[in-house]
Amino acid sequence: MTVTTWVGGLFRHHTGRLLATMSGIALAVALVASLGSFLTASKTTMTDRAVSSVAVDWQVEVQPGSDPATVLNTVRTAHGVRDAQSVGFARSTGFRATGGGSTHDTGPGVVLGLPDTYRGTFPGEVRQLTGATSGVLIAQQTAANLHVGPGDTVTVNLPGAKPARVKVAGVVDLPQADSLFQKVGAPPQSQPTAPPDNVLLLPSRLFDTLTAPVKAVDPAAVTTQIHLTRDAPLPADPAAAYTSDSAAARNLEARTSGGGVVGDNLGASLDAARQDALYAQILFLFLGVPGAVLAALLTAAVAGAGADRRRREQALLRTRGLRPRQVAALAGAEAAVIGATGGLLGLGVAAVAGRIAFGTASFGARGTSAGGWFALSLVLGLLVAAGAVLVPALRDLRGGTVAAARRVVGRARSPWWMRYGVDLILLAVSLLVFRTSSGNQYALVLAPEGVPSISVSYWAFLGPALLWFGSALLLYRLVILVLAHGRRFVARLTRPLTGTLAGTTAASMSRRRRPLARAVVLLALAVAFAASTATLNSTYKQQAEVDARLTNGADVTVTESPGVSVGPDAGSALRTAGVRHVEPIQHRFAYVGADLQDLYGVQPASIASATSLQDAYFVGGTAKSLMHKLTTRPDSILVSQETVKDFQLRPGDTLNLRLQDSRTKSLHTVPFHYAGVVKEFPTAPKDSFFVTNASYVAKATGSDAIGAFLLDTGGTGQKSVAAELRHRLGTSATVTDITHTRATVGSSLTSVDLAGLTRIELGFAVLLAAASGGIVLALGLAERRRTFALTTVLGATRRQLRGLVVSEAVVTTAGGLAGGALIGWALSQMLVKVLTGIFDPPPATIAVPWGYLALTTGAAVVAIGVSALNAARRSSRPPVEELRDL
Numbered sequence: 111m112t113v114t115t116w117v118g119g120l121f122r123h124h125t126g127r128l129l130a131t132m133s134g135i136a137l138a139v140a141l142v143a144s145l146g147s148f149l150t151a152s153k154t155t156m157t158d159r160a161v162s163s164v165a166v167d168w169q170v171e172v173q174p175g176s177d178p179a180t181v182l183n184t185v186r187t188a189h190g191v192r193d194a195q196s197v198g199f200a201r202s203t204g205f206r207a208t209g210g211g212s213t214h215d216t217g218p219g220v221v222l223g224l225p226d227t228y229r230g231t232f233p234g235e236v237r238q239l240t241g242a243t244s245g246v247l248i249a250q251q252t253a254a255n256l257h258v259g260p261g262d263t264v265t266v267n268l269p270g271a272k273p274a275r276v277k278v279a280g281v282v283d284l285p286q287a288d289s290l291f292q293k294v295g296a297p298p299q300s301q302p303t304a305p306p307d308n309v310l311l312l313p314s315r316l317f318d319t320l321t322a323p324v325k326a327v328d329p330a331a332v333t334t335q336i337h338l339t340r341d342a343p344l345p346a347d348p349a350a351a352y353t354s355d356s357a358a359a360r361n362l363e364a365r366t367s368g369g370g371v372v373g374d375n376l377g378a379s380l381d382a383a384r385q386d387a388l389y390a391q392i393l394f395l396f397l398g399v400p401g402a403v404l405a406a407l408l409t410a411a412v413a414g415a416g417a418d419r420r421r422r423e424q425a426l427l428r429t430r431g432l433r434p435r436q437v438a439a440l441a442g443a444e445a446a447v448i449g450a451t452g453g454l455l456g457l458g459v460a461a462v463a464g465r466i467a468f469g470t471a472s473f474g475a476r477g478t479s480a481g482g483w484f485a486l487s488l489v490l491g492l493l494v495a496a497g498a499v500l501v502p503a504l505r506d507l508r509g510g511t512v513a514a515a516r517r518v519v520g521r522a523r524s525p526w527w528m529r530y531g532v533d534l535i536l537l538a539v540s541l542l543v544f545r546t547s548s549g550n551q552y553a554l555v556l557a558p559e560g561v562p563s564i565s566v567s568y569w570a571f572l573g574p575a576l577l578w579f580g581s582a583l584l585l586y587r588l589v590i591l592v593l594a595h596g597r598r599f600v601a602r603l604t605r606p607l608t609g610t611l612a613g614t615t616a617a618s619m620s621r622r623r624r625p626l627a628r629a630v631v632l633l634a635l636a637v638a639f640a641a642s643t644a645t646l647n648s649t650y651k652q653q654a655e656v657d658a659r660l661t662n663g664a665d666v667t668v669t670e671s672p673g674v675s676v677g678p679d680a681g682s683a684l685r686t687a688g689v690r691h692v693e694p695i696q697h698r699f700a701y702v703g704a705d706l707q708d709l710y711g712v713q714p715a716s717i718a719s720a721t722s723l724q725d726a727y728f729v730g731g732t733a734k735s736l737m738h739k740l741t742t743r744p745d746s747i748l749v750s751q752e753t754v755k756d757f758q759l760r761p762g763d764t765l766n767l768r769l770q771d772s773r774t775k776s777l778h779t780v781p782f783h784y785a786g787v788v789k790e791f792p793t794a795p796k797d798s799f800f801v802t803n804a805s806y807v808a809k810a811t812g813s814d815a816i817g818a819f820l821l822d823t824g825g826t827g828q829k830s831v832a833a834e835l836r837h838r839l840g841t842s843a844t845v846t847d848i849t850h851t852r853a854t855v856g857s858s859l860t861s862v863d864l865a866g867l868t869r870i871e872l873g874f875a876v877l878l879a880a881a882s883g884g885i886v887l888a889l890g891l892a893e894r895r896r897t898f899a900l901t902t903v904l905g906a907t908r909r910q911l912r913g914l915v916v917s918e919a920v921v922t923t924a925g926g927l928a929g930g931a932l933i934g935w936a937l938s939q940m941l942v943k944v945l946t947g948i949f950d951p952p953p954a955t956i957a958v959p960w961g962y963l964a965l966t967t968g969a970a971v972v973a974i975g976v977s978a979l980n981a982a983r984r985s986s987r988p989p990v991e992e993l994r995d996l
Contacts (some may be wrong), residue, residue: 113443120444127412131498132452133881134409136194138402139456139491144463146483147473148870153387154346160383161337161344161351161376165234165286168359169373170194170336172293173870176369178334185370188362190342193231193277196702198223198317200324200332205308206265207256211366214256219308220291221266221315223512229248232337234285234527236311239466239841241280246316248308253281253841254671266310266320270327274320276312281841284309286375294335295375336370348383357382366452393646395571396941400578401643401871404635409452410498411628411882424506434507441503442496449495453488460484462872528587536580542566544573548943574940578635582938585634585929586627607913607920615914619921626918630925632882633970637930640875640966642937647871648957649942653949655852660921660951662851663793664693664721664820665828668835669844675815678804684819686834688827695719695793697817701768701777702753709769710794710817711804714740720820721792726954730761739785744806747782750798759784767800772813780810793818838839872962876969882926884973919978 120128170185172178178196185194200221207214227237229243239250241260248264249254258264258278266274282505284290287305312320321332342358344351357371424437432440461471472481547570593600601616610616619626637701670676681692696711714737717723723733729751730736739746748766759765763784768777788794788801808814823831832847839845938956946952 113440116440117259117443117447128448130412131409131448132413132455132494134405134498135449135452135491135494136456136459137874137881138405138409138494139453139487140459140463141401141405142868143460143484143487144458144473144870144874145394145401146486146854147460147464149390149394150346150483151473152347152390156390157344157346157348157351157380160348160379164289164375164379165232166289166337167340167374167376168336168338168362169289169292169294169375170338170362170366170370171373172334172336173369173371174329176366178336181366181370182336184366185336185338185362188365190358192339192341194336194338195225195228195231196314197225197228197335197337198314198321198332199335200268200317202308202310203267203269205252205256205267205310207258207262209257209262212257216252216255216308217694218306219252220306221268221308221317221320222309222311223314223321224311225314229906235290237283237285237428239281239283241278243280244278244422245313246276247280247282247311248278249311250281250283250841250844251671252308252310253278254674254843255308259841262954264310268320268324269331271320271323272534275957276310276316282311289375289378292373295371303567314541335373337665337895340376343410348380348387352384353376366972371657379977392945396574396646396945398871399624400635400639400839401874401878404639404882406494406497406630407635408632408878408882411632412498424503438500438504438507441500445477445495445499446492448499449492452495453491456491457484457488460487463873484658486837524590527583528590533580533583533587536576537584540573540576540580541831543569543576544940544944547573548946568588570944573944574937577936577940578638578933581929582631582635585925585933586631589630589925590623592774593620593626604913604917607917609909609913611914615917618914619918623883626922629882629922630929633922633926633974634929634933636875636879636882637927637970638933638937640872640879641930641934641963642941643871643875644959644962644966645934645938645956646941646945648959649953650949652957653951653953656722656951656953658848658852660790660792662846662848663695663818664848665823666821666832666835666845666847667793668819668821668839669793669846670817671841671843675813677814678816679820680816684821684835686831686838688823688831690824691716691719691822693717693820694804694816694817695818696807697793697822698769698811700780701755701798702765702800705798707750708751708795708799709767709807710791710799710801712740712801713804714738717820720822723792724790724951724954726952727790728786728788736786736788740801740803743783743785744803745782746803748786748787748788748801749784750800751787752798754784754787761785769807769811772811780807792820876966879966879970882970884970884977915978919974921973927967927970 170181172181182194182196185191198221200223202219202221205216205219226244236247241247246264248258253259256262256264260278260280262278263275264278266276268274287309291302291305293301325332338470340355340358342354344354355377359374359377363370363372376426424441427437427440428434446992464471464473471989547886597613597616600619601612603617605612666689678694682696684692693713693716695717696709698709698711699706700709701707717737718733723737725732727733728736728748731739736748740748747767749765753759757765761784765782765784766779767782769780770776771778782802788799791799791801794801804814821831828847828849832845832850835843836845942949942953942956
């Protein structure tokens with residue numbers, strides 16, 4: 111018999127089974143190709159966004175004793191440098207402005223000397239607010255402190271030089287002030303906590319004229335930096351791009367022979383992106399690999415549905431004279447055709463999915479990276495086909511006889527893992543690993559300080575993986591036990607559908623308990639995959655929004671400049687169209703011992719009307735109960751965990767803080783009573799701070815000055831409200847909206863957004879759920895046409911046969927959905943806990959996408975229902991005709 115004849119016969123007589131097997135392989139191939147290409151495209155996007163987010167790639171600070179012109183020339187001739195310009199930095203002892211009969215002074219500040227072409231070369235460094243774009247420019251906060259604008263005169267005080275008067279041409283903002291005023295070459299812990307409040311920008315020629323006397327008296331007061339932008343090509347992967355950029359920075363330092371130290375802003379941005387890229391890779395492994403394994407199991411189950419028939423066919427071939435090697439060759443040909451056809455179909459599905467979701471078949475990946483994933487996925491499809499079709503055939507040839515293969519009924523023995531309790535062992539180890547990996551000081555992504563590489567603690571994957579496999583095996587065990595030893599129970603349940611055939615139905619299910627258990631487990635795993643994937647993605651999306659709201663404070667936040675003092679009543683002027691509520695927040699500074707911390711005074715009864723307070727932000731009570739404490743006892747205070755530890759505080763203890771009195775301008779002690787711990791709070795920094803009652807602070811300090819106003823817009827119109835307030839308030843306050851903050855504070859993983867990953871995974875999850883329930887059941891019922899025909903001959907009615915079919919469908923559906931719900935719930939809890947590092951802040955509650963879960967459940971039920979109805983229709987065929995075909 112030729113291979114072509116054999117394969118052709120398979121397609122003619124077993125078309126449905128072959129197409130189902132190919133579909134399972136196609137799902138596995140399409141899922142891996144889609145997720146792999148998306149992962150590659152996401153890394154590319156992360157790199158691109160990290161590069162575009164930096165205004166100045168490198169800041170090379172000229173070291174004392176080195177010639178700035180020589181360093182500038184060395185920088186400009188270095189490989190990959192597109193443009194470089196010299197920038198002067200000078201320390202000022204303060205600025206002064208007189209107008210309207212009053213004089214305003216500031217504290218120390220910084221004066222910058224910028225070339226005329228600086229803003230054209232680095233457009234993201236300076237943002238124009240009002241006035242001219244050239245000449246003497248003043249930072250927004252400095253303008254507010256001095257009450258000046260374009261056309262006003264400011265006196266600049268420099269150490270060792272006479273005061274100089276300059277005329278302001280425009281007011282600007284410095285969006286990247288943190289990196290602009292960094293201590294170049296200093297470790298992260300010694301960097302300034304905030305950029306200077308007072309900044310003046312001068313043309314280079316004027317800067318050189320004003321600072322010439324300063325250089326003669328105090329050379330350290332004036333420094334020079336070379337700001338540059340690079341055009342050297344970077345690898346698409348953020349980790350490789352970071353390595354390349356860091357090596358180039360070290361090379362430049364070596365070329366200057368110690369004359370310049372590089373402040374690598376681009377490297378810092380890529381450093382954050384490479385950590386996010388690892389998290390994206392982790393999500394791929396956590397969410398993509400189970401889907402691919404599930405698709406492979408589905409393929410094996412589909413192929414296994416015809417295992418008995420395949421063994422009988424092989425026995426017939428051997429009886430007719432074919433040698434085992436020839437039979438194995440025919441099985442290999444079948445596996446190759448199924449694998450290649452299913453694999454190519456899967457690649458087509460992946461390409462269509464990429465074009466629908468991202469507008470391109472490569473999912474946005476550049477170069478040959480997407481092609482590599484497609485090739486790898488095709489190889490995976492061939493391996494799955496070999497494992498599902500060829501390996502069982504070879505095993506039967508090696509270990510079975512012709513007589514045994516032709517037997518229809520054999521003795522079933524429990525699998526070895528059931529006899530040794532492997533499922534229970536896996537679950538116990540999973541719980542142990544989970545408790546260890548989610549303990550204190552646990553970090554999934556490891557980024558040791560000072561080490562240029564980061565890594566993943568992959569052993570944390572063991573907990574969810576063991577839970578997945580262990581729960582699947584346990585469900586299999588339970589279904590086997592119920593069907594084997596619960597015949598009376600099953601018969602009572604199926605009696606309304608099968609009537610007097612209930613006992614026969616229960617016995618049939620008991621004899622077929624292994625195929626039914628496989629169908630139940632596959633459906634449960636598909637539902638669990640859909641539930642855990644959807645829950646993790648929904649929780650991530652929820653927490654990304656929480657992080658943005660926590661950072662911005664509310665839909666729109668108006669922050670008063672340090673030189674402006676307004677009371678709570680000023681909030682009435684902010685009630686523009688679209689604003690539902692305005693909430694004032696005090697921002698002061700308080701000393702606890704020698705430590706200076708931020709203090710926020712709130713109106714505890716109304717703060718939740720403008721922003722969201724989650725219970726996860728607090729320790730020692732819920733958000734509602736702790737706000738109630740601040741209301742009923744105004745001298746209560748919420749402190750950081752670090753402060754509680756350092757001062758050994760217990761609830762009710764007195765905590766004395768030193769605050770500035772607005773009348774005497776001196777510090778005096780104000781007693782508070784410790785009421786709880788606050789870990790996060792809207793607009794507050796990540797480190798230690800206090801939260802207390804605003805009325806108590808105002809009474810104790812003699813000032814009700816407000817630091818910021820939180821505006822609730824109902825979640826809509828934030829951009830328009832913010833734009834209106836910026837126009838109205840000018841330079842007196844800073845207006846931020848949650849839309850802009852969401853893009854600013856979000857990591858590159860957030861900015862890529864898991865929407866694409868979600869669409870891919872959840873779409874395949876629905877298909878897997880439908881296929882696991884429908885196809886496996888359909889093939890199992892199709893293999894039983896002989897049984898249905900014989901049952902009809904023995905007197906069973908059509909209604910009883912339909913009841914038998916529907917009974918199996920009901921058992922499969924109920925067991926699969928119930929088991930999937932439990933496994934999905936446990937997996938979701940474990941995944942969210944293990945992947946805590948991607949959530950900022952950690953979620954107080956898990957977000958459950960009920961709509962999607964209902965869709966998945968509905969798809970599975972519909973698929974099973976269609977399979978059952980089709981099998982019921984076929985079971986009503988004349989038995990003689992059915993037996994003749996078989």
